[in-house]
Amino acid sequence: MAQHIKVHILLAPNPLMLDFAGPAEVLRRANKIQSEIIFDVQYIAPRDEMMTSAGLKVSGLSKLPNQLQPNCFLMVSGTTKDILGDLPSPSAAQRTADNEKIVEWLRATFTAKQTLLTICSGALLAARAGLFDGYRCTTHHDCLEELRSISPQIKIEENRLFTEDRNRFASAGITSGTDLMLHIVGKKLGIAAAAEIAKHMVVYARRNGDAPQLSPWLQGRSHLHPTIHRIQDLIAADPTKDWDVGSLAKHAHMSARHFSRLFNNQTGLSVPDYVNGLRIAIAENALRAEQINIEHLVGDLGFGSSRHFRRAWQKHHQLSPTQWRQSQQV
Missing domain, CATH: 1.10.10.60 (Homeodomain-like)
Structure with a gap:
């Protein structure tokens, strides 16, 4: 019987599509190539629909749950203030209210029994909730100063694709979210499965989180x-x-x-x-x-x-x- 792992993908206001679409595609492919572990993906948000960075509205989003299952993954996506084209987007006041709701929910709901993944500026929301105090963490280079100002207890690592510290993972965002999810899948399914997924997705290189360099697993794979x-x-x-x-x-x-x-x-x-x-x-x-x-x-x-x-x-x-x-x- 397959083991089911719940993966909650939290969309903050104006989510960057690549931040959540890339990792989600890794999980979709992981479910397709094997049947030992099934990743059950659920999209959650403070509202039932969100306008993404590319101007595509996503709807049917689930509410922030009152509690999280033990051993589940919670992935917090990054956001942007800019929306492609002239399509309407939430006001600054609405974005602020949504972000505050997310921070309060993270602070009240996330425990040591779950695994946290942040993509890009999603680290800022988790940091404001205190979830990275005493942990290694990274984010997009444009967000490093803001992350540093949130708490002196965060062990910030610059120039990293992603970091791993116990049950906390953080990525620099955008395409590095895919690298992080390949890393997670590799830990669960094995490195050969992660390599197969990367190859199918035509990812140029599955990169290592410790430095901006090629991972040995995909080096020479172009x-x-x-x-x-x-x-x-x-x-x-x-x-x-x-x-x-x-x-x-x-x-x-x-x-x-x-x-x-x-x-x-x-x-x-x-x-x-x-x-x-x-x-x-x-x-x-x-x-x-x-x-x-x-x-x-x-x-x-x-x-x-x-x-x-x-x-x-x-x-x-x-x-x-x-x-x-x-x-x-x-």
Whole structure:
């Protein structure tokens, strides 16, 4: 029987369409490709209809519920004052009233039993409700100063696509909301599923939240060669396996020399660098999550030795694994 996860998407006044449409499409596709976990999406708002940034009115929105289910997701979208074209939009007084209602509702309703996701300026509403006090958080670069003025207890991170701190996630907004939702889906369904969704959505790159750079899971994925994509999917499904050029070339039905040259030309990476990049991404997640023994991690990830692991690690980080883990806990 499938596990159902409720996802409440909260639309604030004049919501930015990309802020909520991109993440919602990730969830729609996630439900389509598998049946183990079903994301039940509900759109909620202080009013039953909202005019979006693109001038498209959305209606039939549910009221803000009196309580939230345990283990559900609450995603707060970003907003704008500008509406495309000359279509009427709520007055400044109406927007202020709606925002105040949302802040009061967030303060009274959200608990440690739920997971918060904010997109773009949605972080400002959550911050005003006190939900980011003591937590790492980011928002769109245009909103950073306002976020900083709300509370000195917020651990603001600039120049980040998204942040993750316990049950609080925040994204810089617009397209990075899609990156954040791919990250969430990857945590629930696995990285291969997230990669498949990104590929279907023709997302240029599934990016990592820690820096404005390509995620190892989608790095080298902007090419159009179906065989190389198939091999990358194969590796991503089990990065710790002892992959080598010869075995992968057999899966590709090519000679090792031709496959190696083609892989490098299409992805811009050698096979070992591609495989090790995925393993280092797993190592980063493990080091963030717990005080794991690094020597045990080496074996679990398929590295032949600590020296091999550290050589691969140094291609991605200046700090040692121990120093890097300490830097993530600041």
